[in-house]
Amino acid sequence: MLGPGVAWYLGIAAFLFGIGALGVLLRRNPLIVLLSLEIMLNGANLALIAFSRSAGNGAGQIFALSVMAVAASEVCVGLGLVVAINRKRLSMDVDRFSELHG
Amino acid sequence: MILASAGGVVVWIVWVLAGFACLASGVAVVSFSNPFYSALALIGNLGALAVLYLLLSAEFVAAAQVLVYAGAVMVMFLFVIAYVGPEQETPWVGGPGWQRVAGVLAAAAIFLEIIVAIGLKAGGRLRHSEHVNAPFGSPGWIGRLFLTDHLLAFEITSIVLLVAAVGGVILGAHTKRRDALGEPG
Amino acid sequence: MIAGAWLCLLAPLGGALLITLCGTRLPRRGAAWLSTLSVFVAFAGAVWSFFGLRAHGSEHGSVSTAWTWLQSGSFRPGLSVLVDPLSTMMMLIVAGVGGLIVLYSIGYMDGDDEERRYFVYMSLFVFSMLLLVEGGNLLLLLAGWGLVGLSSYLLIGFWHDRPTAVAAAKKAFVMNAFGDTTMALAFFVLIAHSHSLDYATSFTTAGHLPQTTVDLVALGLLGGAAAKSAQIPLHTWLPDAMEGPTPVSALIHAATMVTAGVYLIARTHPIFEQARTIELIAAGMGALTLLVAGLVALVQTDIKRVIAYSTMSQIGYMFLGAGIGSYANGMFHLMTHAFFKALLFMAAGVAIHAVAGEQDIRKLSGVGTYLPWTRRAFLAGALALVGLPPFAGFFSKDSIIAAALHAHWYGVILWVVALAGTFLTGLYTFRLYFLVFPGEPTAFVREHHHAHGGKEGPWTMLLPVGVLAVLSVIGGWLQFSPLWHPLTNWLEPVARTLGVAEPTSWQEGLSSGLAVALGLAGIAVAYLVYGRGRVAVPRLPGVQRALEHKLYFDEAYDALFYRPAASLAAWTRRDFEEPVILAAGPDLGEAAFDAGRGLRRVQTGLLRTYVLFLGAGMAVVAIVFLVVR
Numbered sequence: 001m002l003g004p005g006v007a008w009y010l011g012i013a014a015f016l017f018g019i020g021a022l023g024v025l026l027r028r029n030p031l032i033v034l035l036s037l038e039i040m041l042n043g044a045n046l047a048l049i050a051f052s053r054s055a056g057n058g059a060g061q062i063f064a065l066s067v068m069a070v071a072a073s074e075v076c077v078g079l080g081l082v083v084a085i086n087r088k089r090l091s092m093d094v095d096r097f098s099e100l101h102g
Numbered sequence: 103m104i105l106a107s108a109g110g111v112v113v114w115i116v117w118v119l120a121g122f123a124c125l126a127s128g129v130a131v132v133s134f135s136n137p138f139y140s141a142l143a144l145i146g147n148l149g150a151l152a153v154l155y156l157l158l159s160a161e162f163v164a165a166a167q168v169l170v171y172a173g174a175v176m177v178m179f180l181f182v183i184a185y186v187g188p189e190q191e192t193p194w195v196g197g198p199g200w201q202r203v204a205g206v207l208a209a210a211a212i213f214l215e216i217i218v219a220i221g222l223k224a225g226g227r228l229r230h231s232e233h234v235n236a237p238f239g240s241p242g243w244i245g246r247l248f249l250t251d252h253l254l255a256f257e258i259t260s261i262v263l264l265v266a267a268v269g270g271v272i273l274g275a276h277t278k279r280r281d282a283l284g285e286p287g
Numbered sequence: 288m289i290a291g292a293w294l295c296l297l298a299p300l301g302g303a304l305l306i307t308l309c310g311t312r313l314p315r316r317g318a319a320w321l322s323t324l325s326v327f328v329a330f331a332g333a334v335w336s337f338f339g340l341r342a343h344g345s346e347h348g349s350v351s352t353a354w355t356w357l358q359s360g361s362f363r364p365g366l367s368v369l370v371d372p373l374s375t376m377m378m379l380i381v382a383g384v385g386g387l388i389v390l391y392s393i394g395y396m397d398g399d400d401e402e403r404r405y406f407v408y409m410s411l412f413v414f415s416m417l418l419l420v421e422g423g424n425l426l427l428l429l430a431g432w433g434l435v436g437l438s439s440y441l442l443i444g445f446w447h448d449r450p451t452a453v454a455a456a457k458k459a460f461v462m463n464a465f466g467d468t469t470m471a472l473a474f475f476v477l478i479a480h481s482h483s484l485d486y487a488t489s490f491t492t493a494g495h496l497p498q499t500t501v502d503l504v505a506l507g508l509l510g511g512a513a514a515k516s517a518q519i520p521l522h523t524w525l526p527d528a529m530e531g532p533t534p535v536s537a538l539i540h541a542a543t544m545v546t547a548g549v550y551l552i553a554r555t556h557p558i559f560e561q562a563r564t565i566e567l568i569a570a571g572m573g574a575l576t577l578l579v580a581g582l583v584a585l586v587q588t589d590i591k592r593v594i595a596y597s598t599m600s601q602i603g604y605m606f607l608g609a610g611i612g613s614y615a616n617g618m619f620h621l622m623t624h625a626f627f628k629a630l631l632f633m634a635a636g637v638a639i640h641a642v643a644g645e646q647d648i649r650k651l652s653g654v655g656t657y658l659p660w661t662r663r664a665f666l667a668g669a670l671a672l673v674g675l676p677p678f679a680g681f682f683s684k685d686s687i688i689a690a691a692l693h694a695h696w697y698g699v700i701l702w703v704v705a706l707a708g709t710f711l712t713g714l715y716t717f718r719l720y721f722l723v724f725p726g727e728p729t730a731f732v733r734e735h736h737h738a739h740g741g742k743e744g745p746w747t748m749l750l751p752v753g754v755l756a757v758l759s760v761i762g763g764w765l766q767f768s769p770l771w772h773p774l775t776n777w778l779e780p781v782a783r784t785l786g787v788a789e790p791t792s793w794q795e796g797l798s799s800g801l802a803v804a805l806g807l808a809g810i811a812v813a814y815l816v817y818g819r820g821r822v823a824v825p826r827l828p829g830v831q832r833a834l835e836h837k838l839y840f841d842e843a844y845d846a847l848f849y850r851p852a853a854s855l856a857a858w859t860r861r862d863f864e865e866p867v868i869l870a871a872g873p874d875l876g877e878a879a880f881d882a883g884r885g886l887r888r889v890q891t892g893l894l895r896t897y898v899l900f901l902g903a904g905m906a907v908v909a910i911v912f913l914v915v916r
Contacts (some may be wrong), residue, residue, distance in 0.1 A: 003113030003157055011217065012121050012154070015146075016128050018213030023132035024130060024898055025205030031137040031166040031183060035144050039128050042151055045163075052115045053158040056232030061163050061239060062255060065248075067173060067257045073266030075175050079182045080273035086186045094894050101892030204899055211906040219913060 016043030028093050030085070034078045041071045053083035117157055117272045123150035148172040160239040288339025289351040292368045295332030295378050298325045301335035303410035306403055315402045319393045324849060326413050327385040331789040333378035336370050346780040348372065350423045361482045367423030369486070373781040376618060377420035377550055383625025384625045385413045385540045386652035387751035391633050392534040394748035402812035405445060405532070406450030412438035416543050420550060424894045425474055425484035428554070432470065432511065435547065436463035441541050443531040455527035462524040466514025473507025473636075476500060479493060490557035498562075508555055509569050516548030516602045519576045523840050525599055529591040531638035536591055540579060541598050541628035546621045549602065552609040553618055553782045559787070560612070567697060577603030581711030585718065586834040589646050590635050592717050597672060598628055598827040600708060601684075607701055608687035611694040612785025615775040619766055620683035626762045627671035627679055630755035637744050637752065638723065642735040648722045657736050658743050664723045664756040669720050671759040673713045673806040679763030681803070684709070686768040688791075693790040702798070709802045713809020721818040764844050 012035025016039055045064045052060025085092065127150060148171050155164035155238035220228070237243045248256045302325025304319045313321070340348070348371025356366040368374075389409050396402050403619035415438050419431030436459075444456030474484060480500070481492035493501055514516075516559035522815055525683040528540050539545070550570060552559060577600040584596035601624050638654045638661060655662035671678035674685060688709075704833040717848065728736070743749060766774045768790075776786060790798070 002110045003117050005224075005229060006184060007119070007220050007262055008121075009154065009158065010220045010228070012124055014216035014220065015125055017216065018209050019125075019128045019132055021212055021902055022206065022209035025895060025902065026202060027132065030135060031131070031186070032134075032140055035131050035137070036139050038144060039131055039147065042148065046151060046154060048478075049155055049158050049160045049163060051283060052160065053234070053246045054228060054231045056234050056238070058238075058243065059252070062247055062252045064160075064163050065166060066255055066259050067246070068166060069263055072170070072175055072681030073262050074179065076266045076270040077273070079178060080270040082182055082186060084273050085160075092186065096896065097208070099138050101890050201893075201896060204903070205895070208899060208906055212902060212909065215906060215909040215913060219909070222913075259525040283791060 004051045006054040010047055013043045013047035013050065015044065016040070018043075027076060028095055029077075030082055030092060031095050032080075033094060034075065035080075041067055067069070113157060116153065118146060120150045120153040120157070124154065137179070137183050142185055144170050144179075148176070158239075158286075159234060162239055162241045162244045178277050252277075288336045288343065288370055289349060289368070291332040291335030291337075291339060292351070292370045292374075292378070292421055293332070295329045295336065295382060296368060296421050296783055297413070298328040299410040299414040299417065301325060303407045303414060306407045306410070306463060308504070309755050310403075316393075317700055318403040318406045319396070322410045323386065323393060325387045325410050326382060326389050328783050329417060330379070330382035330386050333375065333382045337375045337379060340370055341373065341731065346782065348374075350619050352423065356426070362478055362484075362624050364424045364426040364484050367427070367792050368421045369423040370421075371781050372777050372779075373550070373618070374420050376407065376622070376778070378417060380622055380625050381413065381416045381420060381543050384629050384755075385416070385538055385756055388534050388538040388542065388629060388633070389413075391537070391636070391748050391751040392532070394745035395534050396634055396686070397745070401445075405442075408438055408445065409443045409534075409538070410444060411538060412544075416547070419547055422485060423556075425477070425489060428551075429467070429470060429474060430858050432450060432515065433467055434545065435501040435515070435544050436460060436467060439463070439528070439544055440538060442535040442770065443528045445531055445535065447531065451527075452530040455524070455530040459524040459528050462514050462521055466511040466521065469507040469510030469514075471507075473504045473511075476504050476507070486554070486633065492557045493561050496561075496636075501558065501561040502565055505565035507557050508551060508558065509572075512548030512551045512569070512606075513572060514548075515551075516545050517576075517599050518548065518603065518606060519579060520840070521835070522576065522580070523844065526587075526592045526595045526837065529589065529595050529850065533591065533632060533639060536595070537629045537632035537636070540595060542625040545598060545602055546605065546625070549605040549609055549617050549621050553607070553614040553778075555612055556609075556612075556782055566610050566612070568610075570607045570691075570697075572702055573603040573606025573608075573610055574701045574708075575603070576600065577607070577708040580709070581708050583834050584715040585711070586831060588648055590639070590651060590719065590723060591632070591646055591647050593648070593715060594628070594631050594635060596867055597631075597712065597715065598624075601628065601672070604684055604687050604708070605703065607705060611691055611698055612702065613687060613690035614782035615772075615778045615784055616686040616690055616768075618778060618782070618802050620680075620687055623759075623762050624680035626755055627668045629757040630664060630668040630752065630759050631672065633748070633752050633755065634661050634668060636664075637661045637748055640748070642732055647729070648719065651723045652732070653724075653726045653728035654732050654736070656725075656846060657732070658724075660743060660749065661752065665720065665724060667756045667759050669716045671763075673810060674802055675806055676711060677764070679759050680760070681799075682763035682765075682767055685799040686766075686795075688789040688802055689768070689795045691799055692794045693860060694832065698774060704806055706798075706801055710805040710809045713806040713860050714813050715809075717810045717813035718817050725818065726902060748822060749839050760787050809893065 002044075020036045020038075020043060021041030022038065024033055027033055027036060045067050048064045048067070050060075050062040052058065082092075090096070124147055127143045127147035129212060131140045134140040134143065148167055150169045152164040153171070155161075155167060302322050306313060306321055312736045348369065350367050350369050352365035354366055355363050357364065366434075389406070392405070392409060396405050399405065412428075412435065415431050415434030417431075419428055419435055422428045422431050440456045440460040440463075443459050443661035444453050477484060477489050477492065480496060481488050483489065483492075493504065496504070510521075515743075525540060525545065529536055554568075559569070579598045580599035580603060584593050584600065587593045587596060601620070603622050605617045605624070608614070608620060638651060638658060641649060641658060642654060645651060655665075669680065671680040674680035676682075688702060688705045691698045691705055694701070713873040766772050768775075833839065
């Protein structure tokens, strides 16, 4: 394989996953949270494809494509929620939706 | 030989550029306060990732990434962001202070653990990559895999998409009817 | 032939399922006729397999396996039916007599609120009984055994608004469950040694086992047989079971279910022959039961209970026959008994039906005046029961008695007891007959009979009674041991009579003569005491009280099992539950409340906090994987 080894790709994947997690944990705007989730999913996808290449096995790519489909579903539902929040004239802040507390 | 090593150098250069774009755009997505810019940065991130996929001989996934993800999904994102409008009053971060600290710690811990795990294995199996043939990652090859070995995953994925589409429609239509009736939320 | 067996097995099940599924969409009469039809279809299947087997020759029994029923290691019993002379004979009896009794039920149960449920249970019972006799291995036999117990429980407690009926059903179920348990234990021993419950394999294995083990297996089987067939000491449920509807008594507690024990002994006789002690215990148990049941029957005042005790007594004869190795004679008596005992129950049912459900023989007195045909049918059944020639009981019972005489010194004791039993049989049977049927009708009978409409009964009730009356007369001509014995030959391949049980002709003659004479003597005494009233009943208050209390078996079980259990329960309630558990209750509740109040704070409702905990948990698990690997 030309270029860097699989471990380097995995490093990028780990960084993407970590930075996405950081976004989800810190940001309060639901749109940014969704975008950060996309970053996390993409990190996982990169790892899957890197492993697929390393093992010479197609299952990783199949998995990555399935993850993409799931991400699209998640965006569909998530954006639906965002639109619904906006319709209700509610604040764009995930911390404000905390009525389900004990 | 010279040609091969020249190819290697080109690949390295492409990898460094794409990797850097990937990391930078990732940081940008998380740090912009305006979601519109975040979404634009994510498109850049997806493009850079597509380049990395190409380097990993995953041609079909790269194409799907650009067409479906960066094209269709992100357009939907941008549309919704435009519809909602810029929400400047949303605080950048917030919540209790310990949440901020613990969040950074947890994210860093996960990142470091993955790096350590990779490092532990980097000398072993990860060093060698299998030799792959030309069809590896091509659309025909992926299609055959999907319709033979991974048919169940394929079908279940389609069901997931269908459910999500129905859910999106219901989320939209429900609120509309409630608004039309003038009921309090 | 095999198809006939499957048809025979599945038709009643189909009937039961169909009635259940249709529910109220099916008219009541429809349910009744469907059930009857299903049992008669089963009879047709039985006839089919009988002629099929006859065409092949009775030694060519065959097993048909539908699929492996369950699998556990090397133990894999199949869902199979067995067609051999013994099972075919039982199929014919169960489906044939059962069909007549279900037909009789149509008239008897007319107008009952829950008729459909009744007919579902009847079909289920016939299915269970057929599974018991047709099952191709001991496990299916046990399944049928348990299902028969269940349907008997359901049918005894059919009138569930009567507390006595519910109590009787529970009693029957518990007693039968005891027998099921001992049988299951015996089967466990067999499985442990042979990894199979197939008849052939089990019988071969039994031949190689140590004597003690075989004895235990046989004892377990005998426990099951005694519980199901109401032999002393597991007999107390049968008289109480008369709380069920009369056709149920006829079907379950006379014709089929209670004879399952005899079938079991005949079926598993290779095991019993390895354990001769246990087999002789079975014979002794039968002798004791026939004597005790005959004595108790003398003082009972409920018409159905008298017949129930006579059933116990007759099954005692069958156990005696099977126990000394005269299996064919035991099975022959089982068949004729099915005819005449079902007849007696159903004739009694006609009388009970005619007087609005009254069962006390003192009130029923003289009912024969209004029911001339029932009276004749009952008389035929009674003569068959006593065993006078040419009625059916003579041929079957006397061959058992004669076989007992041939079985060395132990057999002679049994022979004497069996002969005493024939005297008692004549006495109690004709006490019942003379008290109920002839003579002047009592005011009670007159009043209720006219209210009833003055007819003997619907044809659905009279036809089975008539058919069984004819069978009670001629059913025994099938076999007359000294001259011709087709039944013994038919059963020869499955249940060969032991050599000790083949009497010589002078033994036959002596036994028959004495049995008939003693039976006649019993009838004569009954006539003098109850028919004419010329001889007063001897006053023996102690004996009478003992017999009226059925020799205190119920009281003994009460004192032995119920009272200790009840006092143990009362003690644990007083000394353990109330001071320990109930006292700890409030504190435990308070502690749970406090814990909940504390944990409530964790539930912040903040999405990001939940994600944080998720991420932190993931980090910890990753560390664990990294360290442990």
